[in-house]
Amino acid sequence: MIVVVSDRPDRSRPLVEAIGAVAECRVVGTDETWERIGPFRGVIADITLSRPEAKRCLRRLATRPGRRSTPLICLTRGSGQGAFTEARNLGATLCLSALAEPRMVVGSLVREIWPDKSVADLVVTREAQRAGTLMSTLFAAAQTGTVDMPSVEQGIAPVLDAIHEGGLSRWLDEVWAYDDVTFQHCLLVSGTAAAFAQSLGLSMTDRQLLTRAALVHDVGKSRIPHAILNKPGRLDDDERAVMQTHAPIGHEILSASGGCDAVTLAVTRHHHEMLDGSGYPDGLCADEIGDPVRLLTICDIYAALIERRPYKTPMTTSEALSILSGMEGKLEGGLVQAFGRAVQGAP
Ligand SMILES: [Fe+2]
Ligand SMILES: [Fe+2]
Structure with missing residues (x-):
């Protein structure tokens, strides 16, 4: 203090x-x-x-x-x-x-x-703490009930400010230290989405919209058993089926919470849909998937690839990007290329 x-x-x-x-x-x-x-x-x-x-x-x-x-x-x-x-x-x-x-x-x-730190380092640390506090409040409330949508707003500025002030790399370094795999993931997606939106030159309103959607997109995981959520290694078919319910459950939680915008609702339900119809929960195809969902889906997959877990060798940026590039037909190619430029060019 x-x-x-x-x-x-x-x-x-x-x-x-x-x-x-x-x-x-x-x-x-x-x-x-x-x-x-x-x-x-x-x-x-x-x-x-x-x-x-x-x-x-x-x-x-x-x-x-x-x-x-x-x-x-x-x-x-x-x-x-x-x-x-x-x-x-x-x-x-x-x-x-x-x-x-x-x-x-x-x-x-x-x-x-703090002679060994810069102002940007400290800004990112503080903003990540703020966003992390919001995540734990949000998930605790969603576990048994609804979430207070106005309080989600408190998480948006910390992510956008941290990315703007400190850049994506500092944000990733900070968030990788989170033990809780779901919070780490949601904060990775949020920072990545904020950096992508900034690099695309989107308006502040759109950046806020995408960051909000990223913060809550996996809120349905609050009701997935911890044994599945935190399982080291691959899920079996039954476990995967349970895990996949997090998208419609998240949509239900946010719908019941009231005051949630249409983009956030769509992202929460559809961020695992693929353009070729192979995704879940609704098997949507191409035009049925809107631009914000396409954008967040890329950030979501990237974040899952680069996450840090004790039993896993971390994947590098270029390895993760080459996996995204290999998902031609499932993800929008032009958007994946723009995403690559955003995360590779990010400070
Ligand atoms: Fe998800
Ligand atoms: Fe996710």
């Missing part, structure tokens, strides 16, 4: 938002005693240091055990060396002008606390 000491929370808001992108952030006033606040990694003082209550607050902070190993960044308002000297005397490890851009302040904060 990062603590921002502010005597003007309205003025500090852009800074607090920028910090919130990389770490949990708590805002306190100059009356903070530092006794009950819990552990934190750094402090940014966005206060007028000439005020007595500001000085008292930082002096109290200086007496906190372990304070010396915690960076204190002071944003100074006065001009010249005087303000910097005053801040240093109050324990500042770094002084920056209060006029500095919030992004620059966050960059300095990251260098002070």
Whole structure:
């Protein structure tokens, strides 16, 4: 956690938002005693240091055990060396002008606390945690009932922001660390879909639509027995039949939840359909399968191929892409090629 000491929370808001992108952030006033606040990694003082209550607050902070190993960044308002000297005397490890851009302040904060990480690394880590939290809430609710569709919205921006800020590779590295195979899969599909949509130059509305659909597309797996869902190795015919019910079950859950858009419903039911009619659950062919479903199906297969599981050797990007290219007739060739460019060209 990062603590921002502010005597003007309205003025500090852009800074607090920028910090919130990389770490949990708590805002306190100059009356903070530092006794009950819990552990934190750094402090940014966005206060007028000439005020007595500001000085008292930082002096109290200086007496906190372990304070010396915690960076204190002071944003100074006065001009010249005087303000910097005053801040240093109050324990500042770094002084920056209060006029500095919030992004620059966050960059300095990251260098002070996590010298081996970049801002983009931390953004991706934080956004993946947010999206992961949403996945567990979503699947827990879907196991026995319906899902709160408005809460799904909270997972969309983290995925899009992480892909935009950090690129697909960082997202994959972060999500591969998830033990839960279903959450890992849904987050892999979501990041891949967001990167594909971005590379296709789709509008923000369409990117949000595809990311939403990707987040919930396998929600029906919440009702598949764990022994089948997490089975290491191949499923037998009976197990496969049970597994395949996740698509219509997911569609049922979302229909019953209300407020779900038509694209998300279609993707959830049909993301295992193939253009040649060999897919499930409805054996749809060619024109019966819409563009968003075709796009998500490619992302879904790719994500399943590159997933990381303890008993499996991970597949490389080029191996996975050559399998997709070999699915001519089942997937739209032009879209598979565009997908290849999107994931290979992704940072
Ligand atoms: Fe699925
Ligand atoms: Fe899937």
